[in-house]
Every structure is written in C-alpha cells, then in structure tokens.
Amino acid sequence: MPKGKLLVVDDDRNLLKIIAMRLESLDYEVTVARNDREAQEAVTDQPFDLAIIDLQLENRNGIELMEELHLVCPGMPAIILTAHGSIESAVEAMKRGAYTYLTKPFDARELALQVERALENRRLTAEIGRLKGLLAERYDFANIVARSERMRRVLEVVTRIAENDSTVYIHGESGTGKEVIARAIHLASGRRDKPFVAVNCAALPETLLESALFGHEKGAFTGAIRASKGLFSQAHEGTILLDEIGDMPLSIQAKFLRILQERQFYPVGGERPLEVDVRVIVATNKNLEELVGQSLFREDLYYRIHVIPITLPPLRERAEDIPLLAESFLKKCGDQMKKKVKGFSPAAMQRLMLHDWPGNVRELENSIEYAVAMTTQDVITEELILPSKRIAVQEPVKPLKAARDAFESSYLVRLLELTRGNISAAAALAGKYRADLYTLLKKHRINPDDFKG
Ligand SMILES: Nc1ncnc2c1ncn2[C@@H]1O[C@H](COP(=O)(O)OP(=O)(O)OP(=O)(O)O)[C@@H](O)[C@H]1O
Ligand SMILES: [Mg+2]
The missing domain is CATH 1.10.10 (Arc Repressor Mutant, subunit A)
Structure with a gap:
C-alpha cells in the first residue's frame, strides 16, 4: 500500500518528473498535473491526501487553484512551491489555507519531511475530528480543548485505545484534565451506554473506601443495616475511574489486584465472590514509582495497572491551549451567568499567557469564572485576571x-x-x-x- 496519494501541479515538466520520482521512491502514489485543468480533473476523479502546487503556473495563480481544489477536497493539505524571494506570497498562501510552503530550489529531503509532516498532521486532525464527532453525539464533550501537539497526541491515544479493555493509567498534575480524559475514553468506547463511575480513593478512610468499592453484606459491620452494592458492581459492563490511586491503602490494593487478575471480588462480610466486567482507569498526580520504592504501593499492582500510560502535560507546557480554553470557559460562564461577554482585552490575554498556572486548567477555569462574575463591561480587562497576584507585585512605578x-x-x-x-x-x-x-x-x-x- 502506498503511504499516501499525492497530487503535484507544476508547469515545469522537468521539475514535475524529479518530484514525482523522489516521492515515488518513498512509496507515495503520485499523480502529476501540468495546469489547473488537469489538476481539477484529477481531484474530481479520486481523493488525494495532499497536493503540492507551484505558485506561478503558466496561466494561473497557485493559491487560487489551491482554493478551488479545496472546494472539492476540503481539508487536503497543500504545500505551495514559491520562487526565491516571494515571502509575501508564501505568507498569503498560508493565510489562505496552505499547510506550508517551500522555496525553490528546495532540497529533496526537505520536501519529503514536509510531506510527511503534513500527512501526519492531517491524520491527527481526522482522528480527532472522528473522536469529537463520536463524543459530541453524547454530551458536549466536543468541548475538550486540544490545540497543542501534546494534547492532540493524547486525544489520538484516546481514540486508539478506547475500544479495547486494557487498563489505562493517567498521570498528570492536579487540574490537568485527568477526569475529562477518563470520561472521554469511556464515551468513545463500546461501553458508553453503561455506567461511568468515578471514585476518589483519597476522599474516604480505609474501611469506608473498602465497603464503598466492594459493597457489603447486611450486618458486615456496625451500621451495615442492609446490604450495599459497591461501586465495582455499579460499574458492571461500564467503566470505573479510580482517582488518586496512589492513596489507595495496601489492604485494598490486594483486593483490587484480584479484580484485575480474576475479575472477581468478595464484598465486605461476603462468603461468595462476585464477578464483574469493568474497564478500569486509574489516575494519579503522584509518582507511583516512588511510592513503590517506599513500599506504599504494591509493585505487582503497579505493573498491572501500568498498561496504557497517558501523561497529561501541565498547562504551562502547552500555552497554545490557553487562549482556546479561556474563550471556551468565557462562553460557558457567560451563558451560565447570563452575561454577554465578548472576549478578553489584549492585555488580559497576555496576563493569561504569562501566568504559570500551578493549578492548571482548573485554576484557569476558576480565574475566568471570577472575571466573568466581576466584570461590568463586555470585555474582560487585565485587572480582573488573577487580581491577587497583581497586588503582590508592588514595584515602584517606572517611567x-x-x-x-x-x-x-x-x-x-x-x-x-x-x-x-x-x-x-x-x-x-x-x-x-x-x-x-x-x-x-x-x-x-x-x-x-x-x-x-
Ligand atoms: N482539555 C480540556 N478542555 C476543556 N476543559 C478542560 C480540559 N482539561 C480540563 N478541563 C476542565 O478543567 C477542570 C479540571 O479537570 P479535571 O477534573 O479532569 O482535572 P483532574 O486532572 O482530574 O484534576 P484533579 O487532579 O484535581 O482531580 C474541569 O472543570 C475540566 O472540565
Ligand atoms: Mg480528578
């Protein structure tokens, strides 16, 4: 199978030949066109994964041709070939939807690299589009913001692993969206119509956590007036998220391990084991390997749950996501508070970009909620963003x-x-x-x- 179908449009026969040979030797299927008419015929004939278009065709402008091809093949990445020194047209091409440009004469390796990148980018976009479509059918999970390369990779993994039942291990600082991703996995899986149950292992003392997870028989302990079903049973055929797994006490870890190995467990005070079919997702903001080293976490359990690791980068390492997240929270809060707020002033946006966000997406969301609640204008201005941090910086006034x-x-x-x-x-x-x-x-x-x- 070829690695992709490429269309190359150039009126220079020699160059066409060279490009085609190069790309064919790299396992691409190449169709060549010497003018706009041939190019248009080609795209109506069959879909292409990418087009390489010369900016100056004999009787056409390559950017215009690209726009026409996009009418037939929306989303097809295009690489524009420009003459030396026409930076302005190159910028124009990008603005009007080209993936990138190459200045003639270009290096064959550079061409190959850009083609590969463009195709990879398109694949990611398509995958994410598919996932968002899938999720949008249920709730409004299309709201997951992932503009940065790293978050896009995360969503790509989500789509790839959603359908199987392997245990997922989500690691990330507090507020990075671990629960959001866990829910997305559930909703993208075949279990989506069954329950999604989330438990915070740090929120309950040991004995309560045990009976919350596994249920108990009537009379199993003082206060157990009637039998209770336990969260694992409630999640039957669905997905369970064990949040803050690092805080799970060792005694419970043993029982949990048994569920993963045998899909069976004993309710507290129960004689007969119960069977469950659940997909398990665990999340933690701690370094579990360290806990294993300190014997606070079972090593065998660690390996059992560490099947598909997903790391959520802290917000400060993906600042490209900040504007989009901020806009989406602005819209959400505005709707909730029935306030019409249009956007952020440039200075306010800059403040958002420059902050370190130790509390990650949650901190950003809270800051926007505060700003929307406080604003008296239809634009969020700078002084409403992180006002406490502002007061802390009491520098003398400079010119x-x-x-x-x-x-x-x-x-x-x-x-x-x-x-x-x-x-x-x-x-x-x-x-x-x-x-x-x-x-x-x-x-x-x-x-x-x-x-x-
Ligand atoms: N990529 C994202 N797009 C949109 N909203 C997000 C995204 N990531 C996180 N959020 C929002 O940020 C908040 C925190 O997310 P979430 O609860 O999933 O984080 P967490 O990692 O589980 O945090 P904690 O460690 O504190 O439990 C939520 O309100 C969530 O909706
Ligand atoms: Mg959480």
Missing part, C-alpha cells in the same frame, strides 16, 4: 518606556521558554511576523539559541 521595555524583555524570554527557542512558534504565539520578532530579540539582546534543547 512608561522603562516599564514597557522590562515587560517586553520578560515577555520575550517567556515566549522562548514556552517554545524552546522555536522562532516560528514564538512568532505565532505573539501574533508577530518572524522578522519583527527577530528585531525585538535583537533589541533586547536575547538569543533564541539559548532556549533550545
């Missing part, structure tokens, strides 16, 4: 120019930290052209290379 420079400099540092010195990403975050960003960096004598690696 405006000095203050602006100081801000600019720390903003740039923060940008480069976030993007690990990747100028394109930094420019995109800041809403600046790369060239402008370079100028700013030079002004502040900041070297992006210092942030790499």
Whole structure:
C-alpha cells in the first residue's frame, strides 16, 4: 500500500518528473498535473491526501487553484512551491489555507519531511475530528480543548485505545484534565451506554473506601443495616475511574489486584465472590514509582495497572491551549451567568499567557469564572485576571518606556521558554511576523539559541 496519494501541479515538466520520482521512491502514489485543468480533473476523479502546487503556473495563480481544489477536497493539505524571494506570497498562501510552503530550489529531503509532516498532521486532525464527532453525539464533550501537539497526541491515544479493555493509567498534575480524559475514553468506547463511575480513593478512610468499592453484606459491620452494592458492581459492563490511586491503602490494593487478575471480588462480610466486567482507569498526580520504592504501593499492582500510560502535560507546557480554553470557559460562564461577554482585552490575554498556572486548567477555569462574575463591561480587562497576584507585585512605578521595555524583555524570554527557542512558534504565539520578532530579540539582546534543547 502506498503511504499516501499525492497530487503535484507544476508547469515545469522537468521539475514535475524529479518530484514525482523522489516521492515515488518513498512509496507515495503520485499523480502529476501540468495546469489547473488537469489538476481539477484529477481531484474530481479520486481523493488525494495532499497536493503540492507551484505558485506561478503558466496561466494561473497557485493559491487560487489551491482554493478551488479545496472546494472539492476540503481539508487536503497543500504545500505551495514559491520562487526565491516571494515571502509575501508564501505568507498569503498560508493565510489562505496552505499547510506550508517551500522555496525553490528546495532540497529533496526537505520536501519529503514536509510531506510527511503534513500527512501526519492531517491524520491527527481526522482522528480527532472522528473522536469529537463520536463524543459530541453524547454530551458536549466536543468541548475538550486540544490545540497543542501534546494534547492532540493524547486525544489520538484516546481514540486508539478506547475500544479495547486494557487498563489505562493517567498521570498528570492536579487540574490537568485527568477526569475529562477518563470520561472521554469511556464515551468513545463500546461501553458508553453503561455506567461511568468515578471514585476518589483519597476522599474516604480505609474501611469506608473498602465497603464503598466492594459493597457489603447486611450486618458486615456496625451500621451495615442492609446490604450495599459497591461501586465495582455499579460499574458492571461500564467503566470505573479510580482517582488518586496512589492513596489507595495496601489492604485494598490486594483486593483490587484480584479484580484485575480474576475479575472477581468478595464484598465486605461476603462468603461468595462476585464477578464483574469493568474497564478500569486509574489516575494519579503522584509518582507511583516512588511510592513503590517506599513500599506504599504494591509493585505487582503497579505493573498491572501500568498498561496504557497517558501523561497529561501541565498547562504551562502547552500555552497554545490557553487562549482556546479561556474563550471556551468565557462562553460557558457567560451563558451560565447570563452575561454577554465578548472576549478578553489584549492585555488580559497576555496576563493569561504569562501566568504559570500551578493549578492548571482548573485554576484557569476558576480565574475566568471570577472575571466573568466581576466584570461590568463586555470585555474582560487585565485587572480582573488573577487580581491577587497583581497586588503582590508592588514595584515602584517606572517611567512608561522603562516599564514597557522590562515587560517586553520578560515577555520575550517567556515566549522562548514556552517554545524552546522555536522562532516560528514564538512568532505565532505573539501574533508577530518572524522578522519583527527577530528585531525585538535583537533589541533586547536575547538569543533564541539559548532556549533550545
Ligand atoms: N482539555 C480540556 N478542555 C476543556 N476543559 C478542560 C480540559 N482539561 C480540563 N478541563 C476542565 O478543567 C477542570 C479540571 O479537570 P479535571 O477534573 O479532569 O482535572 P483532574 O486532572 O482530574 O484534576 P484533579 O487532579 O484535581 O482531580 C474541569 O472543570 C475540566 O472540565
Ligand atoms: Mg480528578
């Protein structure tokens, strides 16, 4: 099977030949077109995974052609080939929906790399679209925000593993969305019509947790006036989320291990084992390996639950998600409070971007809720964002120019930290052209290379 179907449009026969040979040798199926008509015929004939289009065709502009092809093949990534020095058209192409551009003459390896990236990106987008569609049918889980590469990978894993019954191990700091992901797995699985039960293992003392999880017979202990069913039984045929699994007491860990091994357990005070069919998801913000080292967590259980690990990155490592999350919380809170709030002022958004978010998505959500509740205008302004942090910074007032420079400099540092010195990403975050960003960096004598690696 070819790795993908590519359409290459260029009026230069020699170049067409070279590109086609290159890509065919890499296992792509290549169709070539020498003008817009041939290209249009090709896409109406069969779907393509990607198009490579020359910007200057004999009688056509490549960007316009791309837009026409997109009418037939929406979502098909396009790579535009530009002549040396036509940066403006390249930028224009990206604005109008090209995946990227390559400047002629280009290196064959660069072409191969961009093609591979574009296809990978499309695959991810398609997978996530499928998952969101699936989830949107139920509740409004299409609300999961995942713009960053790392969150998109997480959602990709979710779609891939939803259908099987393997145990999932979700690790992430508090407030990163562990429960959100656990629910998404349940809803994307064949168990979606059965119960989803979430238990916080840290919330109950040992004896109560045991009977909550496994149920008890009537008279099993003082106060057990009638038999109770237990959460594992309630989750039968569905999914159970054991949150804060690191806090599960050792005695209960033994019983839990038995469920994973034999799908059986004894209710408290019960003589006969009960059978359950549940998909188990565990979540933790602790380092379980450390707990194993301290003998606070059973090693055999650790290996049993560590089947499909999913790590949720802290919000500060995926700042690209902040604007989208903020907008979505703004809308949700606005609807709930029946307040019409349109958006954030640029300064407010900057504050959101620059904060460290130790409490992650939950902290962001709470901050937005506060701002929406307090605002008297239809735009959230800066002073409503994290006001307590604001008061804490009691610096003497500087002249405006000095203050602006100081801000600019720390903003740039923060940008480069976030993007690990990747100028394109930094420019995109800041809403600046790369060239402008370079100028700013030079002004502040900041070297992006210092942030790499
Ligand atoms: N990717 C996301 N998109 C939209 N909302 C999110 C996302 N991630 C988290 N949230 C929201 O942030 C809040 C915290 O998420 P959640 O309860 O899943 O975090 P958690 O990791 O389980 O936290 P804790 O460790 O404190 O239990 C929830 O209100 C959730 O709806
Ligand atoms: Mg949680």
